[in-house]
Amino acid sequence: MNLVRLAVREFIGMFDDDGNLALLALLLIAAITAAVKFLALPPLFGGILLLIGCLAILVQSVRRAARHQ
Amino acid sequence: MLHRQANDRRADCLAGVAAFKSVLLEGVEVVFIVIAVGAAHGQTLYASLGALAAFVLVMLIGLALHRPLARVPEKALKFVVGLMLTSFGIFWTDAHWPGDDLALLAIFAIVALASFAIVRWLHSAYPAAIGGLAR
Incomplete structure (x- = not known):
């Protein structure tokens, strides 16, 4: 079971180097999707918000990583 | 010392595991992309066939060019x-x-x-x- 747990952790680790970045990206996508589907946000605005949001999350992740070094 | 490291089976095993993880990750990414592209246009079969053809082609190219590719x-x-x-x-x-x-x-x-x-x-x-x- 330890081996299975280790293998699963390694597999997840290959995709998720920065958990905070991944979580924020997922939250951003969920929020924009909800806004487009339920709040009648124009899809083009949703796409632009996604672009700006992804870059903002990237900047925040890089700053945090640099501070920890 | 380098000659001793070259014969270290544990180093070969670790290098193999690291390489396997990288290749596995890239392979899984291809699967995600194929599913996303295929499902978006209702052509998962064609996207899958294209991915399979790309896999064969990349394998052949990798075998032929693995030495210069290592310098990328x-x-x-x-x-x-x-x-x-x-x-x-x-x-x-x-x-x-x-x-x-x-x-x-x-x-x-x-x-x-x-x-x-x-x-x-x-x-x-x-x-x-x-x-x-x-x-």
Whole structure:
């Protein structure tokens, strides 16, 4: 079971180097999707918000990583 | 010492595991992309056949060119792949982008410019941290 747990952790680790970045990206996508589907946000605005949001999350992740070094 | 390391079976095993993880990750990414592209247009079968053909072709190219390929800078490759995946992901939000498919180039340009600006800022603001982050 330890081996299975280790293998699963390694597999997840290959995709998720920065958990905070991944979580924020997922939250951003969920929020924009909800806004487009339920709040009648124009899809083009949703796409632009996604672009700006992804870059903002990237900047925040890089700053945090640099501070920890 | 190098000759002794070359005969170290444990080093070979670790290198093999690291290489396997990298290749497995890239392979899984291909599966995700094929499913996303195929499902978006109702052509999963054709996308899968294309991926299978690409797999065979890459295997043959890798076998033929594995020595010069080992000299390709890994970090630069990962950087470009990250830019492309981010750009495609944003493009595929079905936002009816002005210019249709040409909008992908604009999105890529914006993401690339922002990423280069972040790297330059990182170099200037945290020069001591660059060594640790450069992995």
